[in-house]
Amino acid sequence: MRKKITLKQIARELDVSVSTVSKALSGSKEISEDTTQKIQAFAKLYNYRPNNIALSLKNRKTKTIGILIPEIVHHFFSTVIRGIELIANRRGYNVIVGLSNESFSKEIINMEMLANGSIDGFILSISKETLLKQDYHHFQATMNQGIPIVMFDRVVNEISCDKVIVDDFNGAVKAVKKLIDNQCKHIALITTMDYVSVGRLRTQGYLEALQNKGIEADPNLILKVDDSLNVDNHLEDLEIEIEHFLKSNPNIDGVFAVNEIYAVTAMKAARKLGRSIPDNVQVIGFTDGVLSKHATPSLTTVSQHGQKMGEQAANLLIDRLEALDAESSQFMGNTESKSDFIKVVIETELIERESTK
Amino acid sequence: MRKKITLKQIARELDVSVSTVSKALSGSKEISEDTTQKIQAFAKLYNYRPNNIALSLKNRKTKTIGILIPEIVHHFFSTVIRGIELIANRRGYNVIVGLSNESFSKEIINMEMLANGSIDGFILSISKETLLKQDYHHFQATMNQGIPIVMFDRVVNEISCDKVIVDDFNGAVKAVKKLIDNQCKHIALITTMDYVSVGRLRTQGYLEALQNKGIEADPNLILKVDDSLNVDNHLEDLEIEIEHFLKSNPNIDGVFAVNEIYAVTAMKAARKLGRSIPDNVQVIGFTDGVLSKHATPSLTTVSQHGQKMGEQAANLLIDRLEALDAESSQFMGNTESKSDFIKVVIETELIERESTK
DNA sequence: ATTCTTAGCGAAAACGTTTTCGTGTTGAAA
DNA sequence: TTTCAACACGAAAACGTTTTCGCTAAGAAT
Numbered sequence A, B: 001m002r003k004k005i006t007l008k009q010i011a012r013e014l015d016v017s018v019s020t021v022s023k024a025l026s027g028s029k030e031i032s033e034d035t036t037q038k039i040q041a042f043a044k045l046y047n048y049r050p051n052n053i054a055l056s057l058k059n060r061k062t063k064t065i066g067i068l069i070p071e072i073v074h075h076f077f078s079t080v081i082r083g084i085e086l087i088a089n090r091r092g093y094n095v096i097v098g099l100s101n102e103s104f105s106k107e108i109i110n111m112e113m114l115a116n117g118s119i120d121g122f123i124l125s126i127s128k129e130t131l132l133k134q135d136y137h138h139f140q141a142t143m144n145q146g147i148p149i150v151m152f153d154r155v156v157n158e159i160s161c162d163k164v165i166v167d168d169f170n171g172a173v174k175a176v177k178k179l180i181d182n183q184c185k186h187i188a189l190i191t192t193m194d195y196v197s198v199g200r201l202r203t204q205g206y207l208e209a210l211q212n213k214g215i216e217a218d219p220n221l222i223l224k225v226d227d228s229l230n231v232d233n234h235l236e237d238l239e240i241e242i243e244h245f246l247k248s249n250p251n252i253d254g255v256f257a258v259n260e261i262y263a264v265t266a267m268k269a270a271r272k273l274g275r276s277i278p279d280n281v282q283v284i285g286f287t288d289g290v291l292s293k294h295a296t297p298s299l300t301t302v303s304q305h306g307q308k309m310g311e312q313a314a315n316l317l318i319d320r321l322e323a324l325d326a327e328s329s330q331f332m333g334n335t336e337s338k339s340d341f342i343k344v345v346i347e348t349e350l351i352e353r354e355s356t357k
Numbered sequence C: 001a002t003t004c005t006t007a008g009c010g011a012a013a014a015c016g017t018t019t020t021c022g023t024g025t026t027g028a029a030a
Numbered sequence D: 001t002t003t004c005a006a007c008a009c010g011a012a013a014a015c016g017t018t019t020t021c022g023c024t025a026a027g028a029a030t
Helices: A007-014 A018-025 A033-045 A052-059 A075-090 A104-115 A128-133 A137-144 A168-181 A197-212 A231-248 A260-272 A290-294 A306-329 B007-014 B018-025 B033-045 B052-059 B075-090 B104-115 B128-133 B137-144 B168-181 B197-212 B231-248 B260-272 B290-294 B306-329
Strands: A064-069 A094-099 A121-124 A149-152 A162-166 A187-192 A222-225 A254-257 A282-286 A300-303 A343-346 A349-351 B064-069 B094-099 B121-124 B149-152 B162-166 B187-192 B222-225 B254-257 B282-286 B300-303 B343-346 B349-351
Touching (some): A007 A033, A018 A033, A052 B052, A064 A306, A075 A094, A075 B094, A094 A104, A104 A137, A137 A149, A162 A306, A168 A187, A168 A197, A168 A282, A187 A197, A222 A231, A231 A260, A260 A282, A260 B290, A290 B290, B007 B018, B007 B033, B064 B104, B064 B306, B075 B306, B094 B104, B104 B137, B162 B168, B162 B306, B168 B254, B168 B349, B187 B197, B187 B231, B187 B260, B222 B231, B231 B260, B254 B260
Parallel strands (some): A064 A094, A187 A254, A254 A282, B149 B162, B162 B343, B187 B254, B282 B300
Antiparallel strands (some): B300 B349
């Protein structure tokens, strides 16, 4: 039950000063070889490790990144975290995560809780409620405090910061084009309400692909699901809604859904109505998660490369942190810190499986 | 671009001492009402918030919990994190997560990185490689430093600490009993290698249920999948292996699988062989995740209540942290800190869906 | 013999708090 | 007038580091 040892204790034990110990351990040549050896041996024996908190206070940087996401029980978000953690660890950072649970106020609380010195920068994806309210003052406020932010996936033009997004528009275009090329004549879209930008972009991509091929979009073939409710109770409603939608549009021979759940639910409903996949109806989803891989038939999806997004976001943030560092240790010349922000676009990939021909 | 303000700056600005500012902000009655008002107003104006790092250093506690898990892109683990985060936040703690990626060395690196003052305690689930090596010295070492640990799900008898586990054994018994009650005569088990304790316990539960009903276990009906390989490349192999298994045992009319993936893969293979579910073969899985809900047919599973596990683990840890706190601020009497450790067992629940009759 | 270097080390400040212990001023009690 | 308590505040220590600066003693150069 030996507690952690400190410099002061080593110093007392070896009858030298704290400064000497510190220098000896960092291998400063100010200290004689004898004492250095003695101190290093002692430190190793007692397994000395510098206290991180003390270092953070001294250096005014914590080497930890705050991740703020709406939900963690979600394949896409957890993949992003994995990417962030990978890079962060590799570059000597830790990650601390906060969940907004899609709530505006929890997002703010969490930000403020972490912005008081606990982290050096944020990587975040905006909650639905915040997007609805369009109130982004807390992001601006923390940036004004000198804390950099990198947004991913759910981003917003009103805030100037580094961003990593997936090319939702072109991903949707690719998917719908694929359906058209596969001879689908009546392609349905199952999407969310418009306030989540990614849903909107995917919808636009759907329209674009149709127009491109000279097909007129049929409003009846577009189903906008209201997912503002709790997803759990929502599941049966969803199934009923989609089934009804397919039933009232018997000519549908292709479905593009903006997420996995909608896609597999559509497959389920279609089969219930006696239509087989992919023979009668071909289906493509968005977000390549476990469901797509293991559904029967397995689902053709647009992969967002969540892990890559996380990696890019982490690199962007750490690059900026270290740039700020260098800047402040420079001659303090106005090194043009107005440096423009970077927007990384991750290309999507169409992963073909059994739900398309 | 106003950086965060400190006590010292407020003091200088208002021409009082740092101590006065601190006391005024905490509402000490040592300070006159006038100055208190003035200081509080100023602090509010400049949106003063005490620096967390400084507080951590002073109080020798960080109010953050370290979570160390093998993998985050995993429904069960992310549910647990959600539970931990919920309680932690409610009780004023943050969570910092590290991923071992099932690797022994990464587990150690991560522990050491966080144990140097960054966190007050750990909540963790042991990596597969560590379980294989049976080398647990790093857990003992950090506990010896006075850092409490709560283990969940993958725990180990060799280490004395608080634990939260799911009742794998009885969960398996329930599942297999259900199959027997549903008239299955030849129940197969698809499981993992034995070194992961949860797999072993579920296997034991399977055997127990059979024996209980007077059915002799048939070794041919037990498939042990070697999942030490990478899961991704593994997927096709898995499918082939299970299909072959089912084909060579045509009498199988019930399947109990120790996880979702094995279960849905079994369903897929069974259907490929022309057997229908649940009419010819009934299937039950373990771990109630997205797959179970959205598979077709939806899967009857044993739910582990991951979120509840997380909540319990967090409460256990924080209780212990605050007990230690009280203890050290006591009259230092030997308050019997050898207090025995708590093991919480979460009961499983059988969620019946379409894959059983 | 005197001055200059240099090696080897310690003192102290700083990071931002909280808290204990003074200390000076005031008004009232003696 | 003297003494004392209460009031309002400041100084300083402490948490664990790193780093700058200064100091002493020994040897080298003059």
